[in-house]
Amino acid sequence: MSRDITLLVCAYKTNVRPLVESNSVIWSSGATGDIEIIECIQRNFTKKLVGLQSLPYTERLKRLNHDSLELRRLRADLIWCYKIIFGLVCLDVNEFCVLSTNSRTTGHAFKLFKAHCSGIRATFFCERVINPTF
Numbered sequence: 701m702s703r704d705i706t707l708l709v710c711a712y713k714t715n716v717r718p719l720v721e722s723n724s725v726i727w728s729s730g731a732t733g734d735i736e737i738i739e740c741i742q743r744n745f746t747k748k749l750v751g752l753q754s755l756p757y758t759e760r761l762k763r764l765n766h767d768s769l770e771l772r773r774l775r776a777d778l779i780w781c782y783k784i785i786f787g788l789v790c791l792d793v794n795e796f797c798v799l800s801t802n803s804r805t806t807g808h809a810f811k812l813f814k815a816h817c818s819g820i821r822a823t824f825f826c827e828r829v830i831n832p833t834f
Contacts, residue, residue, distance in 0.1 A: 703750050709764060712745055717769075718823040725780045728828065739769050781829040785810055 702708065720741055729735065746760040748752055761768060767775075783789045812830050 705749050705751070707762075708749060709766075716741065716745065717762075720769060721772060721776070725776050728773050728777065730828070735770055742766070742769050777829050 720738060729738075743757050746757065746764060746766075749760070749764075752760045752763060755763070756804050782788075784793055787793070
C-alpha cells in the first residue's frame with residue numbers, strides 16, 4: 701500500500717531478488733530469451749516505482765543504485781570460482797576447473813585452462829567463468 705521507494709526497494713531486495721537469484725551458480729542459462737525473462741522481473745518492478753516510469757531501464761537501475769540481474773549472476777559465478785580455486789569451500793578444484801600449465805605468460809599461477817566446447821557444455825559453471833560474456 702506504500703509508495704515510498706525506499707521501502708519498496710527494501711522489500712524487493714528482501715523478498716523477490718533472493719528467489720530470482722537462488723542457485724544461479726548451479727544453473728544460469730546463457731540463452732538470451734531466458735536472460736530476458738529473468739531480467740523482466742526487475743525491469744517490471746522498477747517501472748512501477750513512482751517517478752521512474754518514463755526512464756529507460758539502465759537509468760532506473762542507476763537511480764536505484766542496482767545492478768542488472770545478469771551482472772549479479774556473473775558476479776556470483778566469479779565469487780564462487782574464487783572460493784573454489786583458493787580452497788575457501790569444501791570442493792575439489794580439480795572437479796570443476798583445470799589450472800593452465802602454460803608458463804609463457806606472467807602473473808599468478810591460478811590461470812584456468814579452457815578446452816574448446818560447444819552446445820550445452822558451454823553453459824556449465826566451469827566454462828562460464830573463464831571467459832564471461834557481459
